[in-house]
């Protein structure tokens with residue numbers, strides 16, 4: 001990582017400052033940026049929620065959460081105390097306009113400081129929060145607002161949220177976060193494609209057989225069952241993270257990489273996704289839900305028990321075959337798959353090239369496999385190019401599949417920062433390149449909604465898969481009937 005440049009002084013207000021996202025991701029990320037010297041002395045972090053804590057109580061809570069969510073080797077007591085001293089807490093019911101005086105008092109004397117309002121709460125609160133920020137004179141040009149995904153639960157509700165936020169803030173002040181865009185290996189995809197010459201001539205339907213985007217999680221829904229019941233894998237993961245990665249794989253080279261050019265190109269990909277008729281939905285999508293099974297060798301309950309709803313039909317797994325209708329990608333399927341309680345935690349983008357057109361080594365031993373470029377996001381960040389080599393030996397030719405590996409930690413000698421660290425600093429810097437623009441979010445919903453409609457029409461319940469497996473068998477059939485197979489990555 002290049003040395004951190006100090007950002008401008010900022011009041012960082014986290015609505016939902018006591019919630020899961022804040023304590024697990026946002027506050028640890030800010031702590032780590034502080035530890036790296038990126039936060040100037042004047043920077044404050046203000047937690048806001050209805051919990052009724054005072055600032056000391058909030059600091060105590062966050063001290064405990066940092067101990068849980070920051071690794072021991074990164075937790076030092078001096079930085080910890082410095083960071084905790086930046087924290088303040090304000091009790092506010094954001095939906096109640098009469099309850100905002102405390103927050104106004106806390107922010108009013110800080111003329112000139114950048115204000116970041118991070119909306120780490122339910123999307124139904126985004127409109128009321130923005131309206132109240134405006135009523136309290138807190139939505140000026142120095143302010144920025146960060147919206148967590150999923151934005152809405154369908155196209156109409158996403159538009160309503162975007163309208164409500166857009167009534168108060170300019171688009172340039174709105175940062176719709178998708179933390180996958182902050183992952184080093186996802187950003188490196190852009191660099192690999194556009195800062196090298198060898199791949200781009202091959203990056204099209206002439207050379208590429210298909211693309212897979214796999215995000216397998218070994219955990220279940222945990223304590224987020226309330227939210228997840230109304231979301232499911234399609235809204236929680238595919239509408240945002242998986243489609244954003246698809247965009248980065250498929251987009252045309254922008255003239256240069258910059259805030260609008262990248263987002264313009266991603267939008268064109270979303271607009272070129274082949275529409276899904278109800279028949280396509282039937283043929284090209286599989287929804288699944290985990291049942292009881294195993295995790296780390298231990299028996300775990302199924303999803304319905306996890307959310308205490310024996311009738312739940314929420315999908316915890318989805319596999320989709322998507323197509324992009326443009327010159328570059330016509331005829332190249334993009335297989336997308338994500339699920340909870342799968343047999344491993346492994347996220348990868350796999351670009352599989354076409355097989356050799358003619359076997360050149362008659363009588364050779366061993367075998368060759370099609371070339372594959374695998375971009376690894378989790379559990380380790382890296383990149384692997386699979387190719388065929390001659391196994392050394394005095395006899396005849398023996399073909400051997402091998403790989404050229406780039407392991408980030410080994411190569412760069414330091415762990416990658418968490419995605420939120422990078423993205424939170426981008427917000428303070430006012431750089432929205434790695435955030436989703438309104439039109440992108442709505443284009444993604446437009447396509448995803450066709451799947452939702454298809455599922456509603458077919459009234460088909462998600463296919464069961466035992467926890468600790470790689471999803472329902474229908475998902476295997478989805479890809480195998482095209483003569484292909486899911487790439488099952490490393491185990492962790």
Ligand SMILES: NC(=O)C1=CN([C@@H]2O[C@H](COP(=O)(O)OP(=O)(O)OC[C@H]3O[C@@H](n4cnc5c(N)ncnc54)[C@H](OP(=O)(O)O)[C@@H]3O)[C@@H](O)[C@H]2O)C=CC1
Pocket residue numbers: 015016017018019020021022048049050051052092093094095119120121122123125148149150224227
């Ligand atoms: N957790 C995660 O890993 C991820 C979460 N997200 C998104 O982030 C958002 C927050 O998720 P998460 O942290 O899990 O949710 P939680 O339920 O854990 O936290 C919600 C927070 O909002 C506060 N809150 C709720 N209602 C009000 C209100 N009326 N006024 C003020 N504060 C309120 C809660 O505190 P209190 O009840 O005390 O007011 C709590 O601090 C959601 O939109 C979710 O989809 C996105 C990606 C990952």
Ligand SMILES: O=C1O[C@H](COP(=O)(O)O)[C@@H](O)[C@H](O)[C@H]1O
Pocket residue numbers: 217236237347378
């Ligand atoms: O946004 C979300 O992402 C996490 C997975 O993120 P990762 O960085 O750990 O891969 C997922 O568990 C969660 O359900 C979803 O809301």
